[in-house]
Amino acid sequence: MNERSTMEVSATQWQDLLPPSTVVHVSDLLDMHPVSVRVSRPRRTKVGDHRPPGLAHRHHRITVNGNLNPYAFLTTLLHEVAHMTTWERLRFRIRRYPPHGREWKREFERILEPFATGGLLPADIAEALARSMRNPAAATCSDRDLLLALARYDRDEPGRLRLEQLERDSLFRVDSGQVFRLGRRLRSRYECFDISSGREYRVHSLCRVETVSAAEVPGRRPRRRLQTARRSTLAR
Numbered sequence: 001m002n003e004r005s006t007m008e009v010s011a012t013q014w015q016d017l018l019p020p021s022t023v024v025h026v027s028d029l030l031d032m033h034p035v036s037v038r039v040s041r042p043r044r045t046k047v048g049d050h051r052p053p054g055l056a057h058r059h060h061r062i063t064v065n066g067n068l069n070p071y072a073f074l075t076t077l078l079h080e081v082a083h084m085t086t087w088e089r090l091r092f093r094i095r096r097y098p099p100h101g102r103e104w105k106r107e108f109e110r111i112l113e114p115f116a117t118g119g120l121l122p123a124d125i126a127e128a129l130a131r132s133m134r135n136p137a138a139a140t141c142s143d144r145d146l147l148l149a150l151a152r153y154d155r156d157e158p159g160r161l162r163l164e165q166l167e168r169d170s171l172f173r174v175d176s177g178q179v180f181r182l183g184r185r186l187r188s189r190y191e192c193f194d195i196s197s198g199r200e201y202r203v204h205s206l207c208r209v210e211t212v213s214a215a216e217v218p219g220r221r222p223r224r225r226l227q228t229a230r231r232s233t234l235a236r
Contacts, residue, residue, distance in 0.1 A: 013039065018077075019070045021120045026077065029111070033084060034059035037077070039066040044176070048076040050083040052091075060084045069153040071125050075146070078115065082108035100136075109133045124149045144188065147206055157208060163190055164205040171195065171217060172209040179212055 017039065018026060030037065034053070040063040048064040051057070062080045064073055086104045090097055097103055115121060116129040128149035137143040151162075163182070166172060170182045180201065183191030189202040195217055203209075 017073050037062045042067045048080045050080040052087045071153050072150045078111050082111050105136050108136045160208045160210055163207045163209055171212040173212050174209055179217055
C-alpha cells in the first residue's frame with residue numbers, strides 16, 4: 001500500500017474478515033485513495049458507513065461491523081467504497097446529490113463488476129451480486145436475493161430462526177434481550193410488538209431470532225385476555 005492509504009486493520013485480520021481470494025483486489029482498490037478502514041463493533045442501526053475528509057480528518061473514513069461473515073463484510077465494504085469514489089468524482093461538480101442516486105449506483109456497479117465476474121467468489125454470491133449490479137439497493141437488506149445468498153455463509157446458531165419462519169403471534173427474543181410478538185408481514189418487514197411496552201417495531205423478515213414460549217415471559221397475561229381488554233377499550 002502507498003503512503004496515502006492508512007489501513008487500520010492488520011494483514012492477519014484482513015484474512016479473517018474478507019474472503020482470501022479478494023484480499024489483494026480490495027487492497028489495490030483502497031490503495032488508490034486516502035482512506036482509513038476500521039472494523040467496528042456490531043451496531044444495531046447499520047453495518048457500515050463512510051465519512052469524507054473534513055477539517056478534522058484529511059482522509060476518508062470507512063467502518064464495517066466486524067461480526068459479518070466474509071462475503072457480507074466484502075459487500076458492505078464495497079458499498080462504502082462506492083460512496084467514497086462517488087464523493088471523489090462529484091465533489092467539485094455537484095454540491096449535493098442523493099446518497100444512493102444514479103451516480104452512486106454507477107460507481108457500485110463499476111466496483112462490483114470484477115468481483116462478480118472474475119471468478120473470485122462462490123457461484124451463488126457472484127450471481128446474486130451480478131443481479132444486484134443491474135439496480136443496486138440502498139441497503140443490502142433491501143435486496144432479498146443478495147441477503148439470502150450472503151446469509152448462507154453465516155455461522156450456524158442453534159436455536160435461532162429467521163423471522164419469516166415463525167407463525168403469526170409467535171413470541172421471540174432479539175439480541176438485545178427484548179421479547180416481541182410477531183404481527184403481520186409488511187413487504188420485507190414484520191410488525192412486531194414489544195411484550196413489555198406494547199410498542200410496535202418493524203423487523204426485517206430475515207432477521208435471526210430466538211423463539212420464546214409464553215411460560216418464559218414473566219407476568220405475561222394469556223393472549224385471549226389481551227384481546228378482550230383491547231376490544232372493551234375500543235367499545236367505549
